[in-house]
Amino acid sequence: MARRLLVDDVLDSLRERIVAGEFPEHAPLPGEHELVSQYEVSRVTVREAIKVLHAQGLVRIERGRGTYVNPTRSWTSLPAVIQALSTQGDPAQISRDLLEMRGILECGAAQLAAERIGPEDLAALDAQVTAMEEASAAADVEAFVRADLAFHAVVLAASGNPFVPVLMEPLSAVLAAARAETSAVPQIQAHAIVEHRRVRAALASGDGAAAREAMAAHLRQTAEDLRRYVTHA
Incomplete structure (x- = not known):
């Protein structure tokens, strides 16, 4: 030992x-x-x-x-890669790379979740969107980020595939940091609330393709907001 x-x-x-x-x-x-x-x-x-x-x-x-x-x-060590990029990488490029990775993982998770999601999961999504709205009204960025991350965690878990949330977990800290940067902008908060409600509605419909597209649209909106309000690139 x-x-x-x-x-x-x-x-x-x-x-x-x-x-x-x-x-x-x-x-x-x-x-x-x-x-x-x-x-x-x-x-x-x-x-x-x-x-x-x-x-x-x-x-x-x-x-x-x-x-x-x-x-x-x-x-091949994810913690080492995350640490290296966080300390030496270009923050704007890291945000873009994270969005690409989320698109690969979360869109598929949303498609699976639409076919497997239950009433308790939908209620949890509603609760997180409400928490985002309340945090936005109170200008509480930290609470907004927590609710945003929790919403996506529900979707990942609702996919029913135990590997999906485990794959995302090592990135939780860097994802929270990226969210804190973008969520400080009121316009981005407003867009995020609208997009999360659309994702929730698509999941509730049971239509996997619609849920996948709703998540993809949400991430496209996030990428556009990042370019317009944060990186200006």
Whole structure:
């Protein structure tokens, strides 16, 4: 157990240093002896931490030469990718990328949810839209974002596919931050309330194709609002 904790400590530290840019793309990591000295751990501990970084795509091991940092596009660790983009990426591009990802996942989830949603789910959607309206009237951006996120969480869960909400969960923090930026604009709040009501109506109809299109229309409106009121690009 103690060695496992040491491995995790070294792993977390190296991952943070890579994400922070201390070791940029294609740069070598310090050698094994140097890492052993830096972290005051055994070679086995260092090797296990490097193996995990390699398995997550953050580094590549070149036999006889050393360990080198991979480009971000090669990483398979979602937390590392999120952290890197959040600290080094272009906020406007991150928002656009998030909307594209949401379109891939949430439109399909809405289609499934229309076929499986129950009265309790619909009541929960109504409650969140009402909470959005009340938060907007009170100029409470934090409460507005909470209700917005909760609405979408209901849709994801109502898809009936347990993998769908699990896939979205690691992005919850970055999605909340993106929502806080856009939801600070009153016009965007007004548009969001209208679009959420349309999504709710489509879900209640039981028409999967209509629900998919309603969610897609909502995300298109969000993308347009982002361009018009936030990025001006």
